[in-house]
Amino acid sequence: MSAVVPGAAGEGASLGGRPARLATGVISAGRVGAVLGAALAQAGHIVVGASAVSAASRRRAEELLPDVPLLPPDQVAQRADLVVLAVPDDVLPGLVRGLVATGSLRAGQIVAHTSGALGVSVLRPATEVGVLPVALHPAMTFTGRAEDLQRLTTCSVAVTADADEPGTPAAGGMGWHVGEALVVELGAEPVRVPEEARPLYHAALTHGANHLMTLVGDCLELLESSGVRESRRLLGPLLGAALDNALRHGDRALTGPVSRGDAGTVRRHLDVLSEAAPRVVPAYRLLAARTADRAERAGLLPPHAAHDVRTALDEEDR
Numbered sequence: 001m002s003a004v005v006p007g008a009a010g011e012g013a014s015l016g017g018r019p020a021r022l023a024t025g026v027i028s029a030g031r032v033g034a035v036l037g038a039a040l041a042q043a044g045h046i047v048v049g050a051s052a053v054s055a056a057s058r059r060r061a062e063e064l065l066p067d068v069p070l071l072p073p074d075q076v077a078q079r080a081d082l083v084v085l086a087v088p089d090d091v092l093p094g095l096v097r098g099l100v101a102t103g104s105l106r107a108g109q110i111v112a113h114t115s116g117a118l119g120v121s122v123l124r125p126a127t128e129v130g131v132l133p134v135a136l137h138p139a140m141t142f143t144g145r146a147e148d149l150q151r152l153t154t155c156s157v158a159v160t161a162d163a164d165e166p167g168t169p170a171a172g173g174m175g176w177h178v179g180e181a182l183v184v185e186l187g188a189e190p191v192r193v194p195e196e197a198r199p200l201y202h203a204a205l206t207h208g209a210n211h212l213m214t215l216v217g218d219c220l221e222l223l224e225s226s227g228v229r230e231s232r233r234l235l236g237p238l239l240g241a242a243l244d245n246a247l248r249h250g251d252r253a254l255t256g257p258v259s260r261g262d263a264g265t266v267r268r269h270l271d272v273l274s275e276a277a278p279r280v281v282p283a284y285r286l287l288a289a290r291t292a293d294r295a296e297r298a299g300l301l302p303p304h305a306a307h308d309v310r311t312a313l314d315e316e317d318r
């Protein structure tokens, strides 16, 4: 296969004799597609087309890809050496099959998708016509605004390529190198994630980042219900320190009533939450039980105190 290699030694360098600056097509101008397209343009690639139908996507394209023609997906793919598919996960298999069926993909193109949970097997129909498949998932939350361009340069990007080609993730085939080179060009850090690890990798990130948002949202509402003013200012330093401690020191840095074995306080919490926010109670119980497990495992909570906390959490009438 002759594929264009991004980031090869300077302008014009390539494997297979073609220029390293890639004609790039972005299928979508979604939160990720618009940002990735703009970042690839900043890295020197030429964005030759993007697709956008909804008003939101058209607005993002106007802001982040101002001179890029908006075209139907098949035309975007036909113009491009690098085709970026940044669409919802459930749309991806049908889109790939459609692009192959319409002859819009050809041997030698690089096709990259941005889904976290999927590896390159979803690109199999395209691989069969000779494209080089890569999965590039930025471990970042994007809202599709210009500030995301800066965020992209601070994040890691999970790279997955075809394990069937010569070289395993450890040894490295062409797809792995191409994916990593693209990520480095964006100013981000590539991290190899094997195909079979993608669902669990993505579940971990979702559990951390998305559920953190839910937790913080619930926490703000509880503070507001309690009548505390300036809840965001109050929470910011506390949550910032908790995140920093968790990443730096792990479970040894746990604080709070569960890690101290303060079962009476846990009971009081369940009483007031049952009154003020019953829908939060199941999540509080589950997370407190997980906290007790972790605190016990870290040696912070002796077994008898862990037992007292679990008893309080299991009491039905709270």
Ligand SMILES: NC(=O)c1ccc[n+]([C@@H]2O[C@H](COP(=O)([O-])OP(=O)(O)OC[C@H]3O[C@@H](n4cnc5c(N)ncnc54)[C@H](OP(=O)(O)O)[C@@H]3O)[C@@H](O)[C@H]2O)c1
Pocket (backbone or CB within 6 Å): 027, 028, 029, 030, 031, 032, 033, 051, 052, 053, 054, 055, 056, 057, 058, 073, 086, 087, 088, 089, 091, 095, 114, 115, 116, 117, 137, 138, 139, 140, 141, 142, 143
């Ligand atoms: N947002 C994040 O923080 C984030 C981070 C990392 C990775 N990702 C991944 O990136 C992918 C896209 O997520 P997103 O958040 O950018 O989604 P999004 O903002 O909802 O954008 C989805 C885009 O896909 C387009 N689209 C939908 N159906 C299509 C179809 N059948 N054919 C062509 N285009 C279609 C939409 O176009 P119209 O609006 O014109 O319909 C829209 O531009 C997902 O796989 C997601 O897991 C997201």
